[in-house]
Amino acid sequence: MKRAFSIFLAAVMALTLAACGSSGGRTSSAPPAQTPEAPPAVQPPEKAEAPAPAGEGKILVAYFSATGSTEQVAQTIADTLGADLFAITPAEAYTSDDLNWRDSSSRVSLEHEDPALQDVALTVSTPENWAEYDTVFVGYPIWWHIAAWPAGSFVKANDFTGKTVIPFCTSSSSGLEDSGTLLAEAAGTGEWLEGRRFPSRADAADVTEWANSLNLSGGGGPAASGNVLIAYFTADENRAADAVTSASVTTVDGTEKGLVRAVADMIQAETGGTLFSIQTAVRYSGDRDEVIEYASEEQRRNDRPELTSHIEDLDGYETVFIGYPTWWYDMPQALYSFFDEYDLSGKTIIPFNVHNGSRFSGTIQTIQELEPGAVVIEDGFTVSEQNAAGAAADVSAWLDGLGF
Ligand SMILES: Cc1cc2nc3c(=O)[nH]c(=O)nc-3n(C[C@H](O)[C@H](O)[C@H](O)COP(=O)(O)O)c2cc1C
Missing domain, CATH: 3.40.50.360 (Flavodoxin domain)
Structure with missing residues (x-):
């Protein structure tokens, strides 16, 4: 029996090696x-x-990023899934002075105090070919435990009917908390998933793993x-x-x-x-x-x-x-x-x-x-x-x- 197995093994080995x-x-x-x-x-x-994706299911990764952390995550998601990128860009860019949350008279502090100021104008509100996207990621930094408001301006400006929406954020320490739910309420349309928070210096492998775990199919495959x-x-x-x-x-x-x-x-x-x-x-x-x-x-x-x-x-x-x-x-x-x-x-x-x-x-x-x-x-x-x-x-x- 043992000998028969050895002969079998030798035969398999020889076959395999013929592959060389x-x-x-x-x-x-x-x-x-x-x-x-x-x-x-x-x-x-x-x-x-690469040819245009053959199937349906185009994916867009829309993100706002004031200092680049969220942008990195957005880029990795797009690379992993073959998605398109859209930078949510305030008409008036945030300078580092604007972002100084320790200064009570800085732009973000004033906007934080007065929600009416949070509806910031964007250079472009609706991405090109918006109707073609079935899945839209919305990325943002956390500001005072909620989504940085340019992301809010973006979701309010667009109709997400028929789309799956996946929020993601970066932050120093806060979690996703209610940020995704609040954006979903502000949007009023779309099938919003729970989403994910990453640290400011997110590990690309973690982002890739998460993006893949969502099992998104269609045009977001490797072909794209x-x-x-x-x-x-x-x-x-x-x-x-x-x-x-x-x-x-x-x-x-x-x-x-x-x-x-x-x-x-x-x-x-x-x-x-x-x-x-x-x-x-x-x-x-x-x-x-x-x-x-x-x-x-x-x-x-x-x-x-x-x-x-x-x-x-x-x-x-x-x-x-x-x-x-x-x-x-x-x-x-x-x-x-x-x-x-x-x-x-x-x-x-x-x-x-x-x-x-x-x-x-x-x-x-x-x-x-x-x-x-x-x-x-x-x-x-x-x-x-x-x-x-x-x-x-x-x-x-x-x-x-x-x-x-
Ligand atoms: C105005 C402001 C408020 C912030 N508030 C929080 C916060 O509440 N919790 C937190 O963990 N990080 C907070 N941060 C840190 C950012 O969320 C974090 O640095 C994020 O990764 C920045 O992303 P970005 O580089 O894409 O802009 C705040 C940063 C700013 C500028």
């Missing part, structure tokens, strides 16, 4: 003596290339999240230039390419994202057995292969697809180097993978652990080595489901 067939190259299982030529760093496109980067690792693009490959690759328009690259190209065709090949100083073999052997060794040593390609302006991307083959039930060690190098906090990570039996094999959880500040989409795309070359329709359907 998107690799190629000549033998060496060690980094080369010479540093390979670095590929050009990629530049993000100047404008968002601005520029798209498609980072992928395939050993095929990390083998010696003169290597002959016997590993499985696919041929597209007369050019051989690794299977992970083939799937990356399918995603690129659908999203218009920018491709980025994760390249290492290690030159992988083109011989499948040698790659399998080397992958095992580098995993046992917990290597961090030196990366020779670098993303130039990561800030320009909000959605990062990450593709890799399964190697010994895990990601290739190059992916660990990648996650060591980049902090993807506030971004949406969408994994994709080519395997030969073990699918993602726990790697999505690993990515979430390595990038705690990012939103990692669990509904990644995984395809067997046998089906990868013909996966375009499946990739397209999967991306549709994500709102691309």
Whole structure:
């Protein structure tokens, strides 16, 4: 029985390792003596290339912020959910003297004393395309235990009928208290949820986690999240230039390419994202057995292969697809180097993978652990080595489901 299990395990292992067939190259299982030529760093496109959200459910994050704390939270919510931002802007901006609540004759103190003064004029009362939004976040700082009044001016000026409204605030120490309820009463329309208070220096990971916990769907999915980067690792693009490959690759328009690259190209065709090949100083073999052997060794040593390609302006991307083959039930060690190098906090990570039996094999959880500040989409795309070359329709359907 034990022996039968061992044979079964060996068979599964062999199958899984066939997934590294998107690799190629000549033998060496060690980094080369010479540093390979670095590929050009990629530049993000100047404008968002993600297509318009496919579904309904557009989200707006409207916020007032006098000193920037609430704005930070608003930005993180918008990044996480692919929402639009609207800054509630008083016609007469608050100076730091105006905000001095210790001075009984300052503007805020006078407004606090006289509610009639709290109805401040705004530069723009109603955001563009207001009717299109199904969900509206309303953010504000707490002033004397209530919402800073420019937020009140905003909600009174707009009709929230048919919209879900989610208040959030920042404060030094006060809670949300009745601030959301009072705004709901002032608005008189809309389905208001309870909302959430964050400290002035809110942790982006907390904000991201909260935004995701709301399970908002529709146009606020990753598709709406601005520029798209498609980072992928395939050993095929990390083998010696003169290597002959016997590993499985696919041929597209007369050019051989690794299977992970083939799937990356399918995603690129659908999203218009920018491709980025994760390249290492290690030159992988083109011989499948040698790659399998080397992958095992580098995993046992917990290597961090030196990366020779670098993303130039990561800030320009909000959605990062990450593709890799399964190697010994895990990601290739190059992916660990990648996650060591980049902090993807506030971004949406969408994994994709080519395997030969073990699918993602726990790697999505690993990515979430390595990038705690990012939103990692669990509904990644995984395809067997046998089906990868013909996966375009499946990739397209999967991306549709994500709102691309
Ligand atoms: C006029 C005024 C009144 C405030 N009142 C409170 C308060 O009652 N409770 C509290 O915890 N913080 C209070 N604060 C601190 C702000 O709520 C906090 O700094 C907030 O994060 C600022 O957000 P902002 O940078 O987006 O303007 C007050 C600040 C000002 C300027």
